[in-house]
Amino acid sequence: MAKASKKTVGGRAAPKLAKVGPGELLTLLDFVRYGVSRFVEAKLAFAHGTTDPVAEAAFLVSEALHLNPEQFEIFANARVTAAEGKTILDLIHQRVTTRKPAAYLVNKIYMRGLPFYVDERVIVPRSFIGELLESHFGGEGNAGALIDDPTGVERVLDLCTGSGCLAILAAHHFPNAAVDAVDISKGAFEVATRNIGEYGLEDRISLYRGDLFAPLGDARYDLIITNPPYVDAEGMAALPPECRAEPKLAFDGGADGLDVVRRILAEAPDHLTPDGGLICEIGRGRELVDEAFPELPLLWLDTEDSEGEVFWIAAADLG
Known part of the structure; x- marks a missing residue:
């Protein structure tokens, strides 16, 4: 039986992200930090409304929580629920593994x-x-x-x-x-x-x-x-x-x-x-x-x- 081919992005194997355990990330800032680390690690390009990994991560976290990005600082230290955290992590992982612009992932x-x-x-x-x-x-x-x-x-x-x-x-x-x-x-x-x-x-x-x-x-x-x-x-x-x-x-x-x-x-x-x-x-x-x-x-x-x-x-x- 033929083996399934590995998913590739830009001709390279898509990176695998380590699983995040319960309680390891708590606040909006925690998830932004995690996103920035993963984006830098994956050497993503930023040219679609954001120009750096921090702004990109903050944008995705805000959109996952239905917040206007301009409101991020107000809620930066707020804790997220388990369901919200899963949504955020899913978006971060999609951004890394697909290399699609963040705007396409949230349609905004x-x-x-x-x-x-x-x-x-x-x-x-x-x-x-x-x-x-x-x-x-x-x-x-x-x-x-x-x-x-x-x-x-x-x-x-x-x-x-x-x-x-x-x-x-x-x-x-x-x-x-x-x-x-x-x-x-x-x-x-x-x-x-x-x-x-x-x-x-x-x-x-x-x-x-x-x-x-x-x-x-x-x-x-x-x-x-x-x-x-x-x-x-x-x-x-x-x-x-x-x-x-x-x-x-x-x-x-x-x-x-x-x-x-x-x-x-x-x-x-x-x-x-x-x-x-x-x-x-x-x-x-x-x-x-x-x-x-x-x-x-x-x-x-x-x-x-x-x-x-x-x-x-x-x-x-x-x-």
């Missing part, structure tokens, strides 16, 4: 403090554009904001919407705007539909399934936001297991990572109002973008956690 991610449903049909949202929407693309307190009157924005487009989180944030921060959101993926369309419904924004956000601008006709917008696929071939080959669990379509930007960006820049002028603008996230490809489009006066925007990973360009400068 927070972006700018708001919860969104996610599953393996969509990339886990972690766009820097969310922060920029709050400031209307300016500094703290809207100082130097590129959009000085958010109430005057009438139409917004979110290309490559994925879970719909940026479209929803745009609807919140531009209160008078009608928002269109587009994604080519059927799964993303379904997840975005769910999130839009959760926030009761069906009357303000129109969702389209299609290839970039194709389903929009001759519609024009005051603002286009997009976090398109921008990972190049070399980067795709080096993605950690956590990212390989996400839809390839959401990452793959072609040989140099700019296939979709080129199309967006070429087609955007036909869909922007005269005073409109485009904001696009490109990851760490600023140098490549500047070399590819030397004629464009791109304005690179920084955020709390990024430098030069998002650019703005006015409609007038796109030609």
Whole structure:
């Protein structure tokens, strides 16, 4: 009889975690410490709403106990029940043995403090554009904001919407705007539909399934936001297991990572109002973008956690 093959993750045998005995872990902090130790031991990657093992463990513990992660400190020293402890340990073990992003394990991610449903049909949202929407693309307190009157924005487009989180944030921060959101993926369309419904924004956000601008006709917008696929071939080959669990379509930007960006820049002028603008996230490809489009006066925007990973360009400068 043939032996069952061992479960593998990223081509390696999945690690086995030692069993935790009754009473060995008592408080929320105990379980976070245990999670951090296991995550570091397993050399996990963190790039899906949390950037380190402590935040990741605290997120999973909070979700297992139905607590908002922002409330963690209030309950850090509280003891958990045996049933709750089992739920927490199950999540920690799943995170280590499957290498799936934590957000997929609990079907939730927070972006700018708001919860969104996610599953393996969509990339886990972690766009820097969310922060920029709050400031209307300016500094703290809207100082130097590129959009000085958010109430005057009438139409917004979110290309490559994925879970719909940026479209929803745009609807919140531009209160008078009608928002269109587009994604080519059927799964993303379904997840975005769910999130839009959760926030009761069906009357303000129109969702389209299609290839970039194709389903929009001759519609024009005051603002286009997009976090398109921008990972190049070399980067795709080096993605950690956590990212390989996400839809390839959401990452793959072609040989140099700019296939979709080129199309967006070429087609955007036909869909922007005269005073409109485009904001696009490109990851760490600023140098490549500047070399590819030397004629464009791109304005690179920084955020709390990024430098030069998002650019703005006015409609007038796109030609």
